[in-house]
Amino acid sequence: MTQAVSLISRVSTVDVDPADRVAAWEEYNRRALVGLTCSPYAEQGLLATQTNVRFGALRMADIAGNEHVIERTSAACRALPKDSVFASLVLSGEAVFYHGQGCLTLGAGELVMYDTRRSYLFGFAAPMRQLLVDIPRELFAEVPSPVRFSADSAALRALRTLLEDVAARPEAVADGADETVLDLLRALASGGAAPLFAAKDYIDRHLGDHELSPARVAAAIGMSVRHLGRLFAAEGDTPARYVLRRRLARARRDLADPAIRHRTIADIAHRWGFASHAHFTRVFRAEYGHPPTDLR
Template identity: 55%
Template structure:
């Protein structure tokens, strides 16, 4: 059995490895690419796992998927294979338990765990899982996220609208970058990731303001809008609460886009509604259905703002019916 070296960007899977060698293969690859650990599978199929590692300037991102298993970094492993980093692990599928010296965290899909790799831990996955991981060198974390480091593992989920919006935005950034769809260069994306992690960690570690750092505020606001367009109650005030700023400050954030927060929400709703109206697969939906789905108070209001924005009515946006579907059938 040969174990591949870990280049700046790499992908491996245990499926191509003999079942008897999968655990050794996985542990050796992770020792080179990410962190030293021990792994115990709990499936009759053995360990079925894959990992993609991508370098993001000084950070390393990992997209990891697998069946039920446990990974552990024991005190002995910490001494034998030192790793001076803070990991931000965002579970995107499945569930997990995270044991550490101070207790146990129950982790659900959508939650993020922040922990120091110099401390021992056990991460258990009782079912199929997937996670996005950010490897942040401890010095970088202290300089850009929280000077106090992470003394105890921290769990972030939906405790507040602001926290949920930050985690959701971080997930979008990491998903796009690990899938090769990321926009922008590595340095600017790294700054965004560190801003988002800082916005989550700093209030708990250093007691700083929970407001996100400036480079990520607009991204968080847009992410929150995208996930709440269907809610007719969505407004600038709700977005400001999610970002953790005042409505006046939110307007300053959106000034770079040339539109107000309220106008941005309206334009996003109109764009999504028009996209659905022009989709032949949505032909069964009425204009009123589409208006309701994208948060408009009434069909009349939707028709008026749609015409003002696009220059034609919602009905005009619908694709012409298929001539073949209108042709009468011949009777045999």
């Protein structure tokens, strides 16, 4: 059984007047991917193509171009908000990725994972191609800072094969490919990043479990409850507060979803781990400044 891969849109600057290419590229990305600015460095100007598809809960952009730099500034993050995690796989060329905490270099076959709510700069000094997976925030743990993954990872090699199939043979993509992509990215992140990511990922996958607790999370990832608390404290947080925020975010998404308006507020609250409707209403109002009924 195959999974539907639907084309969202496609663009090329090749046939655009050279003077208008950058503006056209920035406008397209603003609508199809993320708000950014672009600076080309080739004599012929920006020559770039992008194909955007959807499969399951994920979107993917297949991007190719000549020498250029794209930047998502702090101003763009405020003016054009985007609440996603991006996983960008470099297929050809080399790249530099600047962010608030440093600089990463990437070669062909390597991947960088980052948060679109924070500013960054992505530069390519030679012709390039990348496959960029756009992951809705509610489906993935938080990424506190950009993380680079090397090409020698078995999980990354499997991910590359799958993403290339989505791009080249969409009619043959197996059912559940989006979940496979998420599982591979989670395996990468939990194995190559800090234990805090593994904790957040476990929490995000068990938000509906009414027995979810710091002790259960700590046991699942092999550490003490005290050490788990220290990991969250380094970010000014606690495991309990993180669980509450993520549960509220999932419930808020469901409350705003017209496809499930038939579900009661109490049902949705229970689905995301809230045992009491009154407690859910109280913490929802405290978090968002209005009661959950305002979304119905």
